[in-house]
Amino acid sequence: MIKITLPDGSVREYAEGTSSMDIARSISEGLARNVLAAKVNSEIWDASRPITSDATLQLLTWNDDGGKYAFWHSSAHLMAEALESLYPGIKFGIGPPVETGFYYDVDLADRSLSPDELPAIEAKMLELARQKNDFRRRNVSKAEAIAFFSEKGDEYKVELLQDLADGDITFYQQGQFTDLCKGPHIPNTEKIKAVKLTNIAGAYWRGDETRKQLTRIYGVTFPQQKELTEYLALLEEARKRDHRKIGAELELFAFSERVGAGLPLWLPKGTIVRNRLQQFLRQEQAKRGYQEVMTPHIGKKELYVTSGHYEKYGTDSFQPIHTPREGEEFLLKPMNCPHHCEIYGHKPHSYRDLPLRIAEFGTVYRYEQSGELHGLSRVRGFTQDDAHIFCTPDQVRDEFLDVLDLTKLVLARVGFEKFTAQISLRDLSKPEKYIGNPENWEKAEQAIIDAVAAAGLEAEQVPGEAAFYGPKLDFMIRDAIGRSWQLGTIQVDYNLPERFQLEYIGADNQPHRPVMIHRAPFGSMERFISILIEHTAGKLPLWLVPEQFALLPIGEGHIAYCKEVLAQLEAAGLSGYIDDRNETIGRKIRDTELKKVPFMLIAGDKEMEESKVAVRKQGQGDQGALDVAAFISMMNAEIEKN
């Protein structure tokens, strides 16, 4: 007998070789029906795999990530089976689950796959799923595995096998399809009830662009049709919220082929939004002792050689600007830090000057690869809400905590209540990716970890995500439809102060090296606004929206009255406009609704006589008449509430 410890702490005894599925069945049939996989001790196993010694057991269903992964991983195999049946001779790369769904990389030889063919593959998958085939695991020797795939002609699998140790190799088979796979898988194909193949893309074999490009087919599956329907509705909602579409409709920003790819043009309304965000942050920074500076958009090449950026990015970025003077070269600034280091260095500093907090809405230019550009979220010219704090090693913790506090305030103010943090550390196996000495890295990483702990913030540590000059704390926000985005960042840097030989004179009258904290709560104005648009579906918070109200005169005779009201509202600091077009009131309302202007103020004879406006709220209809002063205080209260 073996002892199985369940998540509630209870211990049950079962015969040796009992499977998780058997255990589930002993608890209830309903549970057994929902079990997709099981966490045995700390590993995720097939639910059908026999357990041979005492273990802790957690049964995994669709509601567990591990359950979903097994489900999607199995779906990848099911898709492979369908592909093999429809396109005999096709070769397989890898087919893992991903965050939402799965993919399989396949080599179709000479043929190409068009999106029109996906429905036939989906249908085949469902047909195969209904055969109710078990996923069967078996151990094979390396020689046997290589022989199997050599004979089949799957050279990619053979290549994968070269790197695997004999004894660790398992095959999974369902129906007619056998794959090299360590699992785990769901018990049977019948659980897969709804299938959608979402996308076809190219992907290099093993992510290496010198290797052959395979066709990657993405899909997602569900245990119930209803869940697929909901998923498709979510995709549709995301499409409707696309900031590229809303940004054009609301006339916030535009692009021009002639100006160049990835170089956004901020239109008047977008500029208002951006300026309001900046004004808000400026005020908060002023309260916290930041000093604003301005630096040029270019700098001599040597500046970036000193900082290390030239060596790291020089050839892949905008190339140097030449001048009439022989040998003189300038670079568009890809970041503000080197300029700020020079500001620090322009005069000697005492420890009494520190911390020195230098802030700039600094526009930078980076030659992002053409395939990377995306609306406002990935561009080649953008403005960071950048600041650099130069401080003594003793001050790092308090400064870091203050920045954390500021970041939380900023996120809350614009309505991002849900966020998580990620501590981005270096990849110890790839030291060539980073500059600076290991002791400084150790100090910087520890400083972040300590400050995060002191703030009581939960943060996941992710190796390999650090910047080349230092570790980061990155903020990830969750938007209104559940998507995650990386926003602001805080970095502790011991390296640039060294490269720029920055110093301060300590209380001991000796020179010391300051520590530099880089931070940007918004990240970049462009990316931040793109996320804000998608989060709010274009209905920006009242304090940010460029047009807070529209005055809609019913007839020509009411325009003069509207002008009086407009003057009063503008005097009260509100912004809006009069729709004096020669149109019916119904038409004006419709157009204003579509422009997502939060308040419509309708004025006709009745309102004019009573010195009122009829208030209509976007999306919510008629709110009744108010006099102008009452409307102003209501608006101020709404703005204040935020």
Place this chain on the structure above:
RNA sequence: GCCGAUGUAGCUCAGAGGUAGAGCACUUCCAUGGUAAGGAAGGGGUCAAGGGUUCAAAUCCCUUCAUUGGCUCCA
């Protein structure tokens, strides 16, 4: 940068070798209106750019640019 797709009026799109179309938007006129589209007339296009094939190219071919789904990348 790589693989695939796309580019026709301000917007959404039709047209697939024989000289450019619709709806909305815009302009003008009529209608002076009460909570999501009043009516009529009109203007608007080197069919992304360049080259080629052809008697003839928006349409077929090539190159470039841009957009886009992925991959890789993100100081």
